[in-house]
Amino acid sequence: DAGITQSPRYKITETGRQVTLMCHQTWSHSYMFWYRQDLGHGLRLIYYSAAADITDKGEVPDGYVVSRSKTENFPLTLESATRSQTSVYFCASSEVYSSYNEQFFGPGTRLTVL
């Protein structure tokens, strides 16, 4: 009964390196989301996906790339990490039955870019 998992949970990297954060859900939810959470900004949507092979930009997509080849996986890649991308990253998923559908969040990845 894993639900939604993220890996790694903690990551330290250097400026300019490529980093991939993984997200996996076991519910077969259609929608998946990536957020970042920073002090003073709250949760901000980076990218989302309505289904496999369908992705779209959120509020803060610059510097990030996503893919969704399988329904259960939604990796987020920082192509060339910058210090401003130091943050806590949350993945979420949701099924679509009504406008009151809950989003379920993973435990988060704490990323530090030195």
Added chain:
Amino acid sequence: RKEVEQDPGPFNVPEGATVAFNCTYSNSASQSFFWYRQDCRKEPKLLMSVYSSGNEDGRFTAQLNRASQYISLLIRDSKLSDSATYLCVVRPPGGSNYKLTFGKGTLLTVNP
């Protein structure tokens, strides 16, 4: 006006107190409304949805005022375990994308 704006807090209350949080949203066509709870260094979790007629879940009562674009959360008989950040969340209009907009959160500390 920000999309979703909350009381910044922090709120420090004694056990047993009643505390209320307020939230305003900018888009009058927003479709649905929620309160999420986030414990320190943990992921957000749904506390309750907010319906037009208002709704209650145990010690928690949520109200929606569409005319004033205002949402509230009332917690009665506060417990130590209620200490957390409370996030006001709105689903703006926009077809079927099911995106959510989060407020920055209000920190509540319940003291013994």
